[in-house]
Amino acid sequence: MSSLWLSYKNLFDNINIKNKLDDNLETDICIIGAGIFGITCGYYLSKLGFKVTILEKDFISSKTTGHTTAKITSQHGLFYDYLANSYSSTFAKDYLYVNELAIKNIKNIIDDENINCDFEYQNSFVYTTKNEEIDIIKKEYNTLIDLGYKPELVTKTGLPFPVKIALCFKNQAQFNPVKYLAFLSKSIIDNGGEIYENTTAKDLKSDFDNLITFTDNNYIKSKYVIIATHYPFINFPGFYFTKMYQSSSYIIGVDTKKALFNGMYISAKDPIYSFRTAKFNNKDILLIGGGDHRTGKPSSYNDTYGKLEPTAKKYYPDCEVLFRWNTRDCISLDKLPYIGTFAPNMPNVFVGTGFKKWGMTLSNVASNIVVDKIIGNNNKYEYLFKSSRLKPIKNYDEFKNMIVESSNSLLFNKLKRPNMNFSEIKNDSGSIIEVNGEKVGIYKDKNGKIFAVKPICTHLGCLLSWNDIDKTWDCPCHGSRFNFEGKNLYDPAFKDLSRYNF
Ligand SMILES: Cc1cc2nc3c(=O)[nH]c(=O)nc-3n(C[C@H](O)[C@H](O)[C@H](O)COP(=O)(O)OP(=O)(O)OC[C@H]3O[C@@H](n4cnc5c(N)ncnc54)[C@H](O)[C@@H]3O)c2cc1C
Known part of the structure; x- marks a missing residue:
C-alpha cells in the first residue's frame, strides 16, 4: 500500500517533529490527529499566536490524507441538486460558496508560505x-x-x-498533499507549536476549566481540544458511531x-x-x-x-x-460532514469529520469554522455542518444499511458458525474459524506460518472480516482496520487485537 504522495515523506525529515510524548504538558490547544484537518487547524491557530500541540498516532499524513487523490474542488460528484432538494437553494448555495472559498484559502496559504506542492x-x-x-x-x-x-x-x-x-x-x-502538509508542519513549529508523532490519544476528560487528553503514560492539559482523528476516537458523548460509516x-x-x-x-x-x-x-x-x-x-x-x-x-x-x-x-448518513462543537456538554472540544471523500476543501472549511469558534468570531456557514444536528435522515438506504451492517456484525454473524475450517485456509490468506466454541481469526503467511487473533473490533465489539487484498482484519461497522498480527492500523479503534498462540 504505497502511495505516490508518501514517496515524498522524507520532506518531514528536516523538520523538528518530536518522536513521542514522554512528559506531561500544558498548552493552549491540543489537536489530536495530524492529517490535513489537524495540520490546517494547527497552521491557522499557531499563526494567531496560540500555543498548539499536535498528537499523532503514527506520522503526519500517514492515513487518509497520504492516500487521497487530492483534487481541490467544490464539485463533490453530483451533489447540488441533492442539497437544493433535501435542504434549500440557500443551503446548496452556501455549501458551494464555502467550498469555492476553500480553494482560494488553500491557494493563499501556498502563496503566503511560498509552498512548492505541485x-x-x-x-x-x-x-x-x-x-x-x-x-x-x-x-x-x-x-x-x-x-x-x-x-x-x-x-x-x-x-x-x-x-x-x-x-x-x-x-x-490539484496538488500533492504531503508536500503541502510538510510546509504547514514546518510553519506550525516555527510559530512555537509542537508535533508529537507515535503518540496516541486514549481518553479525554474535563477538569474544571481545562481539558485533559490522556496518552499511554502522560497527559496534556489544554483549554481547547480539536479531535482531528478522522473518525472521532471517543464514542461518548457525541455518538458519531451511530451516524457514520x-x-x-x-x-x-x-x-x-x-x-x-x-x-x-x-x-x-x-x-x-x-x-x-x-x-x-x-x-x-x-x-x-x-x-x-x-x-x-x-x-x-x-x-x-x-x-x-x-x-x-x-x-x-x-x-x-x-x-x-x-x-x-x-x-x-445525510452526506454532510460534522464540523464544530463535538457535543453540547463539551463546548471547548471541536471536531471535523465525515468529509465523504472531499476533505481537501472540506478540511479547510472545517478549520476555518473551528478557528472562528475558538476566537469567538461568528461564522455564518457553521449551520451547514452543525455536529449536533438532529435532522431527519435524508437518505433512508444509507440508514437501513447502517442498521443491517451493525446488527449483523455486532450480533448475528457472531452467532453463525464460520464456514471454513483450519485446513481449508490457504497460505497467504485468512479466515475466521471456531475453536472450542470461540471465534478465532487465522492468517497463514506465504510459508504457512500462523497468526491468530481475536477477531472482535476493539472499538465497539463488532465481528471483523478478512481483507484478502491488504491482508488485514477490517470492521464492517465503523471501518477500523488491523494488520494480520492484530496491530491497529486505522481509526476509530486505537487498541490492538488480542493475539492467540496457535
Ligand atoms: C480514495 C480516496 C480519495 C480521495 N480523494 C479526494 C480528492 O480527490 N479530493 C478531496 O477533496 N478529498 C478526497 N478524499 C478525502 C480526503 O482524502 C479526506 O477527507 C481527508 O484526507 C481526511 O483528512 P483528515 O485529516 O480528517 O484524516 P486523516 O488524514 O486520516 O488524519 C487523521 C489522523 O489522526 C490520527 N489519529 C487517529 N486516531 C488517533 C488517536 N487516537 N491519537 C492520535 N492520532 C490519531 C491518524 O493516524 C491520522 O494521521 C479522498 C478519500 C479517499 C478515501
Whole structure:
C-alpha cells in the first residue's frame, strides 16, 4: 500500500517533529490527529499566536490524507441538486460558496508560505458514458444555474474515451498533499507549536476549566481540544458511531508513456472512476481511482485494482503501474460532514469529520469554522455542518444499511458458525474459524506460518472480516482496520487485537 504522495515523506525529515510524548504538558490547544484537518487547524491557530500541540498516532499524513487523490474542488460528484432538494437553494448555495472559498484559502496559504506542492489549476468534470445518465447531469447543471453558478455542459473532454456529456467546474485545482502538509508542519513549529508523532490519544476528560487528553503514560492539559482523528476516537458523548460509516476506494498511479490530458474527472454514478494527472520525478503520471465499497465488506482484487489496471492498459497499452494504494473516508448518513462543537456538554472540544471523500476543501472549511469558534468570531456557514444536528435522515438506504451492517456484525454473524475450517485456509490468506466454541481469526503467511487473533473490533465489539487484498482484519461497522498480527492500523479503534498462540 504505497502511495505516490508518501514517496515524498522524507520532506518531514528536516523538520523538528518530536518522536513521542514522554512528559506531561500544558498548552493552549491540543489537536489530536495530524492529517490535513489537524495540520490546517494547527497552521491557522499557531499563526494567531496560540500555543498548539499536535498528537499523532503514527506520522503526519500517514492515513487518509497520504492516500487521497487530492483534487481541490467544490464539485463533490453530483451533489447540488441533492442539497437544493433535501435542504434549500440557500443551503446548496452556501455549501458551494464555502467550498469555492476553500480553494482560494488553500491557494493563499501556498502563496503566503511560498509552498512548492505541485498546485495547479485544473477544470473539474463529472462525466457519463451512458445515455441514461445524461438527464441527471443536466438536472445538476440546471440547479447550479439556478444557484447563480456558471458551470458548463460539454461533450468533449480530455479523457481518452468518448463521453455522452460532462459537467465542468472551471478553476478548480490539484496538488500533492504531503508536500503541502510538510510546509504547514514546518510553519506550525516555527510559530512555537509542537508535533508529537507515535503518540496516541486514549481518553479525554474535563477538569474544571481545562481539558485533559490522556496518552499511554502522560497527559496534556489544554483549554481547547480539536479531535482531528478522522473518525472521532471517543464514542461518548457525541455518538458519531451511530451516524457514520467508512467507504474504501483504490488508486493506481500509472506511467502512460504518452502525453497526458488536462482536467480532473469523476464518473456520475457507480461504478465510480476518477482520473487526474500528477507530478512524479518531473513527469506527469496518471492517477485512476475507483473500486469503491463499504470498508469491512469483503472485496476482491478483481473488483478493485483488477478493474483499474485493465482501464489503464486499454487506453495506454504500454503503460506501467508505478503505485497502488487504497484508503477510506467517513460518510455521514445525510452526506454532510460534522464540523464544530463535538457535543453540547463539551463546548471547548471541536471536531471535523465525515468529509465523504472531499476533505481537501472540506478540511479547510472545517478549520476555518473551528478557528472562528475558538476566537469567538461568528461564522455564518457553521449551520451547514452543525455536529449536533438532529435532522431527519435524508437518505433512508444509507440508514437501513447502517442498521443491517451493525446488527449483523455486532450480533448475528457472531452467532453463525464460520464456514471454513483450519485446513481449508490457504497460505497467504485468512479466515475466521471456531475453536472450542470461540471465534478465532487465522492468517497463514506465504510459508504457512500462523497468526491468530481475536477477531472482535476493539472499538465497539463488532465481528471483523478478512481483507484478502491488504491482508488485514477490517470492521464492517465503523471501518477500523488491523494488520494480520492484530496491530491497529486505522481509526476509530486505537487498541490492538488480542493475539492467540496457535
Ligand atoms: C480514495 C480516496 C480519495 C480521495 N480523494 C479526494 C480528492 O480527490 N479530493 C478531496 O477533496 N478529498 C478526497 N478524499 C478525502 C480526503 O482524502 C479526506 O477527507 C481527508 O484526507 C481526511 O483528512 P483528515 O485529516 O480528517 O484524516 P486523516 O488524514 O486520516 O488524519 C487523521 C489522523 O489522526 C490520527 N489519529 C487517529 N486516531 C488517533 C488517536 N487516537 N491519537 C492520535 N492520532 C490519531 C491518524 O493516524 C491520522 O494521521 C479522498 C478519500 C479517499 C478515501
